[in-house]
Amino acid sequence: xxxxxxxxxxxxxxxxxxxxxxxxxxxxxxxxxxxxxxxxxxxxxxxxxxxxxxxxxxxxxxxxxxxxxxxxxxxxxxxxxxxxxxxxxxxxxxxxxxxxxxxxxxxxxxxxxxxxxxxxxxxxxxxxxxxx
Numbered sequence: 001x002x003x004x005x006x007x008x009x010x011x012x013x014x015x016x017x018x019x020x021x022x023x024x025x026x027x028x029x030x031x032x033x034x035x036x037x038x039x040x041x042x043x044x045x046x047x048x049x050x051x052x053x054x055x056x057x058x059x060x061x062x063x064x065x066x067x068x069x070x071x072x073x074x075x076x077x078x079x080x081x082x083x084x085x086x087x088x089x090x091x092x093x094x095x096x097x098x099x100x101x102x103x104x105x106x107x108x109x110x111x112x113x114x115x116x117x118x119x120x121x122x123x124x125x126x127x128x129x130x131x132x
Contacts, residue, residue, distance in 0.1 A: 002120075004041065006079070007112060007113070007114035008042065009033065012071075026067065029078075050096065053119075055101045057115075061110055061112045076115070086097045099126055
């Protein structure tokens, strides 16, 4: 299991925030998050995997910014693309990304706004509820 901490890019782009942005700004934001993800992945030396599970959450010091669990989805997609760019997985399709789970945001002390992404190898694949 590897933890990637994106605390250097400013406030996490949430779905509502991205919805209000100009499409050029959205593209720039995605490129920045993707490039940073690939760099952090290489620094963390995440081993190549055939299939992974992603768990993501926001840590923020401002309780007013705490949002829905899936609000950081616009930032998580380029993070996964960065994993592909770094060679962790060959593609971001369902055969290589078993699940993406969003945990509720977490209030932390200090002056922090970060997306935290946990990457885990998944040798089994997706488990669907009720499909025993």
